[in-house]
Amino acid sequence: AAMRHLPYFCRGEVVKGFGRGSKKLGIPTANFSEQVVESFPSDISTGIYYGWACVGNGDVHKMVLSIGWNPFFKNTKKSVETHIIHTFKEDFYGEILSILITGYIRPEKNFDTLEALISAIQEDIEEAKRQLDLPEHLKLKDNNFFHLPEGKIESNN
Ligand code: ADP
Ligand code: MG
Numbered sequence: 001a002a003m004r005h006l007p008y009f010c011r012g013e014v015v016k017g018f019g020r021g022s023k024k025l026g027i028p029t030a031n032f033s034e035q036v037v038e039s040f041p042s043d044i045s046t047g048i049y050y051g052w053a054c055v056g057n058g059d060v061h062k063m064v065l066s067i068g069w070n071p072f073f074k075n076t077k078k079s080v081e082t083h084i085i086h087t088f089k090e091d092f093y094g095e096i097l098s099i100l101i102t103g104y105i106r107p108e109k110n111f112d113t114l115e116a117l118i119s120a121i122q123e124d125i126e127e128a129k130r131q132l133d134l135p136e137h138l139k140l141k142d143n144n145f146f147h148l149p150e151g152k153i154e155s156n157n
Helices: 034-038 114-132 135-142
Strands: 008-015 030-032 047-055 061-069 078-084 096-106
Touching: 008 034, 034 078, 047 078, 047 114, 047 135, 061 096, 061 114, 096 114, 096 135, 114 135
Parallel strands: none
Antiparallel strands: 008 030, 008 096, 030 078, 047 061, 047 096, 061 078
């Protein structure tokens, strides 16, 4: 059921998140605006996904993505957060993030400890890296979606 909407293309501005300190855990997540989140199919499963991402006209990198309920808004709103598997020199708030979701890893979970959460995310990242090297996912890296001519990028918001 989680696969029903895949592959899923999405483009939008990177906004400030909710200061849950992902960056301090070494796993920064680029958040989409509420408008972009609301453009997602309302019946898309929450959980952890993987796929490809690019910032502005930059290179295409592997990513893991969380679609989840946002405790900040008493779980009435979803959030969509992308961790790009790449080390960036600088933050990219305000830039246009393009993502292509190609696969699903697992549903949302609660963890008893911060250590358990971090190790689950590390496992998600390793799983995403492995899956994205398979031909069926790798071929989507070169999708035209990521190669729009400069100045022609339109955001969802
Ligand atoms: P916020 O709560 O504002 O989302 P985070 O701690 O989740 O803060 O950090 C996210 C920000 O970190 C992104 O908006 C982006 O500007 C920056 N960033 C740097 N490297 C990455 C990366 N590899 N993946 C995602 N975001 C990154
Ligand atoms: Mg974030």
